[in-house]
Amino acid sequence: MTFVRRAASTVSERVVRWASPGCKEWAEGFAREIEFIDSDWRALAWAIGGTRVLLKRRSDVRPKEKQGTGFVLLPVWALDVAMGTLFGLQAVFMKSWQERVGYVVVALGWEYFATVSLKQWQKERNEPVFPDAMVRRMHLRAVLEQRLERYSTWRRWSSPVVTVAMGCGFVLAIKDISQGLNLGVVAFTAVAIWLQCLDSPAKIQLRLNRMNELIAESGR
């Protein structure tokens, strides 16, 4: 078994272990699929995706389960804000300038991702429901066009740049960083950037063309 495949199995096992009783069966079903995925890297991507299922599920079910107790699980943007604040406070208590700068950069990075998550969260909450298929397709086309447009502006690079900056911030912040941890930070940054670059203008254009075909077909 390769290292990547082993990592995929480990992650999926954790997902099963951490799944709440209501999601256990789903988590097990999801984890079993790993064995049927040929590519090791795809298996790892599948396993990592499962962690998102758990987070999403927990935020979906917890408020209902704990109704009346006043407990509400925070959305991702709030967690990002909290992380940013935590790192920001850490910067205040640091003695050396190097560490302070590192923590400030990491804190600003978290705040940036908090803003992105907050916008996404608001967008999902206000997502309109279209009863007519044609109108829905037109709306989806507008969304795709908007997404494609972003690739031609500097905003296309904002998330990867912030991720790299956060990686550098971590290296600066942890003063006596060991070689292993350094490599860990680099690997983590690389994976985060790779995930951000999965979508490309060519792929979006392809979907846009398909959507235009569908709209043309419906108009006939």
Add this chain to the structure above:
Amino acid sequence: MERKMRRSPQTLLVLAEFLQCEQEWRYGYDISRNTGLKSGTLYPILMRLAEHQMLETSWETAVEGRPPRHMYKLTRDGLRYARINAVAETKSAMGLPALGEVGA
């Protein structure tokens, strides 16, 4: 109060995929491969469908040397809902970036 089922483009993709072979049990990875949806997007949709009694689940009978797999099939209500809402042609027309919108 009963929660309303969200008709996101991704949910419609999944429903359209189930409509391809209505009576057959489907595996999670196969649905993901055919729709292009990542596991993190697909499973919440499947779970939501099951919550609304639109999807039934079952475990495959174990075969020696092969772990049993979780299988999914639309219920009668699910099929009705899918036929009304899922536009099969929207398949592969949409997709979402892995970490949200670029510089949203």
